[in-house]
Amino acid sequence: MADQAPDAPALGSVRTAERPVADQGSDATPAGQPPGAASAVPDRATLRLALVVGGLVLAVLLGFGLGRLSGGGGPTAAGGTDSALADHSHAPGAGAHSHGADQNTAAEAGGLAVSRDGYTLTPLAAEFTAGQAGELRFQIRDGQRRAVTRFAVVHEKPMHVIVVRRDLSGYQHLHPTMAVDGTWSVPLTLPSPGIWRAYADFTAVAGDGRQTATTLGVDLVTPGGYTPRDLPRPATETRVDDFTVEYRGVPQPGLTVPLDFRVTGADGAAPALEPYLGAYGHLVALREGDLGYLHVHPEAELVDGAIRFWLTTPAPGRYRLYLDFATGGEVRTAEFTVSVP
Known part of the structure; x- marks a missing residue:
C-alpha cells in the first residue's frame, strides 16, 4: 500500500527557554529599573494567562494533527501512497459507503494519461499488424527520464498489463517480464484493426523506499478497416464456455x-474455484468513452461461495467489467456491461 529525528520534539510538544527570575510579587519592580517603567519580566497573573491561552492553542493544533493522521494519507501496507484504495479492504458484510471528500482520488479513473504521479509509460513500439504475433515492449521512466527497475509485487506480479480495443472488445490481461535495463516485454497479438489501449498497472519503488501505485495508459495502433462494435446491453449474467x-x-x-x-457449471453445481493472482478472481472495470481504468479490490476468500469485489464508480455512465477466474487449471474471463445511473 518517516522516522522522526532523535532530537526532534514529539508531536504537540513545546520547547521553552528558561531563565532564573528573582522571587517577587506581581507588582514588584526588578532591581535597577526605575519605578513605573514597563517590566520585561511578566508578572505571575500574566504568565498564568499565557499558559492557559497557549494550552488551548496547543490542544487545537494537536487535535488537527491527530485528525490528519487518522484521516488517511501516507503509504499503505500494500505499497500505495495517499490513495484510500491503494490496498483498501472491508469487513465481510459491510454495506455501500462513501470514502469522504479527502479521499476523492480513490474514485478517480486511472490509465487516462501516459504520465502521472512522476512516472511515464514509454512504449518502444506502438504499431502492430492485425492478427500477427508481435511483442509489446516498454519502460516506466521517472522524472529524470531514467528507466525504473524497482517495483513492488502486487497481486503476485510486479506489473499487470491490460490491453483492450477502444470499443472495449478484445480484452487481454498480461504479465510482462523485465530486463535488467528496465525494459518490459510480453508477446502480444492484436486480432483486429483499430486503436487499442494498453494499461500498465504497477507500484514503483523509489530509491528511498517510497512506493507509488499508479496506472498509466497509451494507445496502440493496428492499421486497417475498423468498425466499432456496439457495447452489449447491461446484464447481470453471462456464459463463458x-x-x-x-x-x-x-x-x-x-x-x-x-x-x-x-460461477456455476453446466450441471448447475458450483465448480471448485482456484486462487488466481492471490485471490479467487481478478476484476477490471473500464469506463465507456474515455476508457478510464478503475481499481477493483477483492476479498481474499470466498463469501458464501461467491467472489466478492468492492467497486467504486466515480460518475454515472456505462462500464465494462472483466472478471478473470480460474477453474480446472484454466483462466477464463466473464464480461459484463454495467449502467450506473
Missing part, C-alpha cells in the same frame, strides 16, 4: 459497493 457467471450488487456513483460473482 460451459460456465454461467452472474453477479449481485448495484454500483452507485461515488459509493463503494460489494459485487458478488457466482
Whole structure:
C-alpha cells in the first residue's frame, strides 16, 4: 500500500527557554529599573494567562494533527501512497459507503494519461499488424527520464498489463517480464484493426523506499478497416464456455459497493474455484468513452461461495467489467456491461 529525528520534539510538544527570575510579587519592580517603567519580566497573573491561552492553542493544533493522521494519507501496507484504495479492504458484510471528500482520488479513473504521479509509460513500439504475433515492449521512466527497475509485487506480479480495443472488445490481461535495463516485454497479438489501449498497472519503488501505485495508459495502433462494435446491453449474467457467471450488487456513483460473482457449471453445481493472482478472481472495470481504468479490490476468500469485489464508480455512465477466474487449471474471463445511473 518517516522516522522522526532523535532530537526532534514529539508531536504537540513545546520547547521553552528558561531563565532564573528573582522571587517577587506581581507588582514588584526588578532591581535597577526605575519605578513605573514597563517590566520585561511578566508578572505571575500574566504568565498564568499565557499558559492557559497557549494550552488551548496547543490542544487545537494537536487535535488537527491527530485528525490528519487518522484521516488517511501516507503509504499503505500494500505499497500505495495517499490513495484510500491503494490496498483498501472491508469487513465481510459491510454495506455501500462513501470514502469522504479527502479521499476523492480513490474514485478517480486511472490509465487516462501516459504520465502521472512522476512516472511515464514509454512504449518502444506502438504499431502492430492485425492478427500477427508481435511483442509489446516498454519502460516506466521517472522524472529524470531514467528507466525504473524497482517495483513492488502486487497481486503476485510486479506489473499487470491490460490491453483492450477502444470499443472495449478484445480484452487481454498480461504479465510482462523485465530486463535488467528496465525494459518490459510480453508477446502480444492484436486480432483486429483499430486503436487499442494498453494499461500498465504497477507500484514503483523509489530509491528511498517510497512506493507509488499508479496506472498509466497509451494507445496502440493496428492499421486497417475498423468498425466499432456496439457495447452489449447491461446484464447481470453471462456464459463463458460451459460456465454461467452472474453477479449481485448495484454500483452507485461515488459509493463503494460489494459485487458478488457466482460461477456455476453446466450441471448447475458450483465448480471448485482456484486462487488466481492471490485471490479467487481478478476484476477490471473500464469506463465507456474515455476508457478510464478503475481499481477493483477483492476479498481474499470466498463469501458464501461467491467472489466478492468492492467497486467504486466515480460518475454515472456505462462500464465494462472483466472478471478473470480460474477453474480446472484454466483462466477464463466473464464480461459484463454495467449502467450506473
